[in-house]
Amino acid sequence: MRIDSSYVINEPEPFIRKVGIVLLKFFRSIDWPLLVIVTLLTAVGFVALYSAGYSFPWRIEGQVRNIGFAFLAMLLFANLPIKWIKWLAVPVYSIGMLLLVATLLFGVTTKGATRWLDIGPVRMQPSEIMKLAVPLLLAWYFSLREDSTRWWDFLVAFAILGVPVLLILKQPDMGTALLVLGAGFAVIFFAGLSWKFMGLMVVGAAICAPIAWTSMYDYQRQRILTLLDPSTDPLGAGFHVIQSVIAIGSGGLTGKGWMNGTQAHLDFIPERTSDFLFAVYAEEFGLFGEIGLILLYLVLIFRTVYIASMAHSHFERLLGGAIACIFLTYSFVNMGMVSGVLPVVGVPLPFMSYGGSAFIILGICCGILMKISANRYFELEKAK
Numbered sequence: 001m002r003i004d005s006s007y008v009i010n011e012p013e014p015f016i017r018k019v020g021i022v023l024l025k026f027f028r029s030i031d032w033p034l035l036v037i038v039t040l041l042t043a044v045g046f047v048a049l050y051s052a053g054y055s056f057p058w059r060i061e062g063q064v065r066n067i068g069f070a071f072l073a074m075l076l077f078a079n080l081p082i083k084w085i086k087w088l089a090v091p092v093y094s095i096g097m098l099l100l101v102a103t104l105l106f107g108v109t110t111k112g113a114t115r116w117l118d119i120g121p122v123r124m125q126p127s128e129i130m131k132l133a134v135p136l137l138l139a140w141y142f143s144l145r146e147d148s149t150r151w152w153d154f155l156v157a158f159a160i161l162g163v164p165v166l167l168i169l170k171q172p173d174m175g176t177a178l179l180v181l182g183a184g185f186a187v188i189f190f191a192g193l194s195w196k197f198m199g200l201m202v203v204g205a206a207i208c209a210p211i212a213w214t215s216m217y218d219y220q221r222q223r224i225l226t227l228l229d230p231s232t233d234p235l236g237a238g239f240h241v242i243q244s245v246i247a248i249g250s251g252g253l254t255g256k257g258w259m260n261g262t263q264a265h266l267d268f269i270p271e272r273t274s275d276f277l278f279a280v281y282a283e284e285f286g287l288f289g290e291i292g293l294i295l296l297y298l299v300l301i302f303r304t305v306y307i308a309s310m311a312h313s314h315f316e317r318l319l320g321g322a323i324a325c326i327f328l329t330y331s332f333v334n335m336g337m338v339s340g341v342l343p344v345v346g347v348p349l350p351f352m353s354y355g356g357s358a359f360i361i362l363g364i365c366c367g368i369l370m371k372i373s374a375n376r377y378f379e380l381e382k383a384k
Helices: 005-010 013-029 032-052 055-077 082-088 089-106 126-144 152-169 176-188 196-213 218-228 239-250 278-311 314-338 357-382
Strands: 108-109 111-120 123-126
Touching: 013 108, 032 055, 032 278, 032 357, 055 218, 055 357, 082 089, 082 126, 082 314, 082 357, 089 111, 089 126, 126 152, 126 176, 126 314, 126 357, 176 314, 239 278, 239 314, 278 314, 278 357, 314 357
Parallel strands: none
Antiparallel strands: 108 111, 111 123
16 A cells, blocks of 8 residues: 655644644743733742741742732733623623622621632632722723713713622722722723713812711721821721831841841731731832833833723723822832822732732733734734
8 A cells, every 4th residue: 555655744733833823822921021020029029928938838829820810811812802802891790790799798708808709719809809890890881882872871971880889898898899999990981981070079088078987897997097197096097007117127228138027027017928928028129120111110010001092992991091000009008008108998919918808800901911912913914
């Protein structure tokens, strides 16, 4: 029996070509500058967390797992078609709302707050989903109304934003509520919210401030009072801020060195692997380390804004702008509260603080940004 040698030699070529095309598309979907920035932040954060949590080895192991899941989520969303991400807006928002209601009814209460929900063997924080679900739905809504936006569209948008924020405040979780509010408002602002309307909102907020003050929980009012003068309750509400500021100041210019931070290792800094990780980092790496970290976050935000500004569609621009706001709000609020400039509201430092849900959401945000960047490139290729 004679075998056609040309067939045997040439047959694998289509398969190899297809594999090459898939790999090429995969690598083109990665925004390498963004990946480098996020990798540096994650590496710096892990070094600081290792020092802060060396006596809690399960936290270090857990963070490795969190980073792995976030990386997989990033790769997944970086390779999803934009139309699929857009299609997810309504179901993700709807599921998130149902989970928020379920949390209020059946959630796990810890330290006076009902923020967690047990679903089988998994414990999750549904409010984390809304950090991305709200801006995703708002970007979808305004993309549908791009050519015919009216004033009542903004009222609909504020309703979409306001309901989950109120449910999260009910838990209570002011930190997450502020992050959801900031990300959602960014989409509404970029969609064309008028300055006159914003002025009316500021006036309305000033009028409602006394009502908001009286409706706050006692611990929330105490946090604001402690911000003005932490020494009024040095062993209670002011303890976190006082010890954190001491740690930051004791780091000096160059810091005490990795694993040599006394405030952290003598257990003076509470929540040192999560909300107050920046204080541990500042004590060990000093002012120069803080400046370097702030510069990394600024580069991340500028890169995100650049990707959003160069996006191919209105939906992508709005969503990219919201993600830039998420990164900015996360980092600014966390550093501000740890430094005693803002009230302590429980906001993690992005890509650094310990946390599973928050890290995965940040990974999804990066994946969406990479897809927006790659989509622009593919559209340019088609135009040629």
